[in-house]
Amino acid sequence: MAALAIVLAMAVLAHPVISTTSSTAAAPGSSTADTRNFTIASPPSTAASGPVTYVFGDSMSDVGNNNFFPVSLAKSNYPWYGIDYPRREATGRFTNGKTIGDYMAEKFGVPPPPPFLSLRMTGKDVLGGINFASGGAGILNETGVYFVQYLSFDEQISCFETVKKAMIATIGNEAAEAAVNAALFQIGLGSNDYINNFLQPFMADGTTYTHDQFIRLLITTLDRQLKARDRSNQHCHPRSRLYGLGARKVVFNSLAPLGCIPSQRVRSTDGKCLSHVNDYALQFNAAAKKLLDGMNAKLPGAQMGLADCYSVVMDLIQHPVENGFTTAHTSCCNVDTEVGGLCLPNTRPCSDRSKFVFWDAYHTSDAANKVIADRLWAGMTGATALPPRTGASYSPVTAPSPSPSQDDY
16 A cells, blocks of 8 residues: 555645636637536635545446436436435435545545536636546446446546646646646546456457456556557547546556455355455456556656555455444345346335445445545555444455455355
């Protein structure tokens, strides 16, 4: 976690206070917002104490972007989602309350970044943190196609490119570049590339590639997305990717133990974790860390780190009672075997939602998200993690090597 602590410290220390006063042209009156029917959201404060944060990801990080897609099949803007969120509001978050990102924002001392599709791309809207995450997204563009409408990672990066252009129009190129260089980029992707792609018998990638080949495909794609330019096919993908757009401080969330989520456990013969799926996650995490380390060595100013979500979530699964939970093998909504695995209005949530690690068949609960954020924050900052609600102690650990013994949980 040492490299990650450096990323976090630099982001906190370097964040600028952005002024909208500039000698350059004012923000344009029209942009891509016109084609998406954006609504006006309250602009984030530019005087917040924490860093500007840009969030990219899937349903674990989505805070409402998919609400703006009329026919998307990856939505959660209905009960029982949001039952423990302020005002019991179903905001489009895929949990009963707050996401891990929401709790991390609290630790940074900033409001949760608003969904990109809720913004009008003018003025202060483009100067604060923004959430680009979209339920169903993966690293690969083919991942999530059966959700119909969503923002793939490449599309999320293109959305950020739109923001960067609007920033330049508002505060000038030099100030915009400095602001983006100082910002913290949080990325959580890869789960859907397995759960809703490689592991699905009706998706071509699972039959076309061996796992070693699939990891190479994921890492090669991620390498292009994080680096400066894609020259292989300029007609299909914008040339500028995240580093080329100014991203320097990047936290990439490792995959959790995917073989232990409820939707995967029900595929086993004994209800235990699928060790081969967990091994896939660990192998991807190792490859992602190697990629990030290589970028730090080769790209000037790059400060990229891997957040060890695997160990944190596995600890909750293996030791639920010690962490303040009673149940980690099934979902609060009891939808493990249901098509879609989501907590629909006709389901009946558990009576004590704070005692379940998983809210639905795929996503962690509000209570688990808070614990995970506490542990990740401790790992990033070197601080002592807040004790679980039971008072049990915890020390951040590195991800273990693949082991068949994980079937025992």
